[in-house]
Amino acid sequence: MTRLVRFMCWLLLLLLPGALCAQATLTPTLTPAQCWQDFDYFWTTINENYCYFDKKQTDWARVRELYGAQVAGVSTRAQFVRLLENALNELYDNHAGLSTNLPDSRRLVPTGTDVWAQFEQGKPVVVAVRPGFGAERVGLRPGMEIVRINEVPVAQALLPLLGRSLKTVDDAARTLALNLALAGDHRTPRQLTVRAQGRLRQLYPDAPTAQLEHIQYAGLLESRQLGTVGYIRINNSLGNNRLIAAFDSTLDALAGTTGLILDLRDTPSGGNTTVARAIMGRFITQEQPYQRHEFPAEERQFGIRRSTLEIVSPRPRPYTRPLVVLVGPWTSSMGEGITIGFDALGRATIMGTEMARLNGAINSFRLPNSTFGFNIPTERLYHVNGQPRENFVPTERIAPDTQGTTDTALASSLQRLQAPARR
Structure with a gap:
């Protein structure tokens, strides 16, 4: 009987929600010493490898005190x-994250967002809305002022999302906190109170369902021909190697067009350089550098600076007609890399708005006991001209339509490619 009771107690412990900290993999409970070992590894790894401390107000030593x-x-x-x-x-830094989360964890920015806002003259203002998602569906538009989030005034809603170790709260910290608040968490439906044309409106982007929790696409990409101009839109698939064959066959089918639009405005999850180089390689006829990498950890450790140029090689059947690349706030990470790459190659006109401005290239690490994974930027990335990737802005900036009825960037790119001088 005693053995049965022990077994039942053990079984109940396993089934309890939020079981002990090692229960992510149902391993035996971690001791306090093991939890501390994990935290120490986490803090030290970031301290030695994170490559953007110089642009942050973070006191990382204070973080060890506060959370340790x-x-x-x-x-x-x-x-x-x-x-x-x-x-x-x-x-x-929204390019740093854990590989695990909780039901009330914040959605990832920008992957799990459908609205982007920033402070303009001290007011939180919508600057972009993701097409096809809840925010657009319920009428949220660029130019609207965010007044409350889930009935909480914006200034108050941001407080839990601002670091406790910051020497000062800079614009970057406030902007990310604002967009984390707007993204919401994985289980709480959002209610946004906005001011538009002097009137307050209540919007419910997650009704009737939280679309951001179940993002789906019809395929890796979509394409069509707009008159004599080809159009290819990447559906957040830059990390899927199957995109290479799909892109090749699609581009081949559009080989007879007089110009091409490559739409990267929905690539928030980033991708890999294999896919990126495969895409860029279809538009050049000789090897060229497209991106510069810098490795600060090596310089900190040995005092020797290390940087490399990444090369893209031409692939068969190059498309040589004019090219426009469309970008926006949901052009992220590898999407940003492709964008600066095309600019460096001198092969495309970049049109749209600011991109996601994610920092660098990430590396993955794993805690020794809980086995939780985490990613942080460990390489700085630059345009070949030396400009940090996160600072790049389109050659031709196109403001979004505040009414949400016209794709102004697409219309402008078509106009550019269809102009007589471009034929």
Whole structure:
């Protein structure tokens, strides 16, 4: 009977929601020493490898004090995940993240967002809305002022999302906190109170369902011919190697067009350089550099600066007609790399708005005991002309339509490619 009771107690422990911090993989409970070892590894790895401390207001030593003091009180997986989330948020870097989350964790920015806002003259203003998602469907438009988020005034809603170690809260920290607040978490439906034309409106982007929790696409890409101009839109698939064959066959089918539009405005999850170089390689006839990498950790350790140029090689059947690349806030990471690459190659006109401005290239690490993974930028990335990738803006900036009825960037790119001088 005693054995049965012990077994039932053990089974109940496994089934309890938010079981102890190691329960992510149902391994035996971590000891306080193991949790501390994980936190120490987490903090030290970031301290030695994160490559953007110089542009942050983060006091990383203070982060160790603040969150290290909380480790002894950790008794559940949820508590440990939240502690790590909060510590990582001190970097206010949306290219850094954990590979695990909780039901009330914030959605990823920009992958899990459908609205982008920034402060203009002190007011939080919508600057872009993601086409086809809840925010657009309920009428949110560029130019609207965000007044409250889930009935909480914006200034108050931002407070939990601003780091505790910051020497000062700079514009970058406020902007990311604003967009994290607008993204919401994985389980709470959003209610946005906005001001438009002097009137307040209540919008519910997650009704009747939270579309951002179930993002689906009809295919890796979509294409069509607009008069004599070809159009290819990448559906957030730059990390899928199957895109290479799909892109090749699509481009071949559009070989007779007088110009091409490559739409990268929905590539928020980034991708890999194999796919990126495969795409760019179809538009050149000789090898050229497209991106510069810098490795600050090596310089910190040895005092020797290391940087490399990444080369893209031509591939068969190059498309040599004029090319326009469309970008926006949901052009992210590798999408940004392709964009600066085409600009460096002198092969395309870049049109649209600011991109996601993600920092550098990430590397993945794993905690030794809980086995939680995390990613941080470890390489700085640059245009071949030396400009940081995150600072690049389109050659031709196109403001979005505030009424949401016209794709102004697409219309402008078509006009450019159809102009007599371009034929």
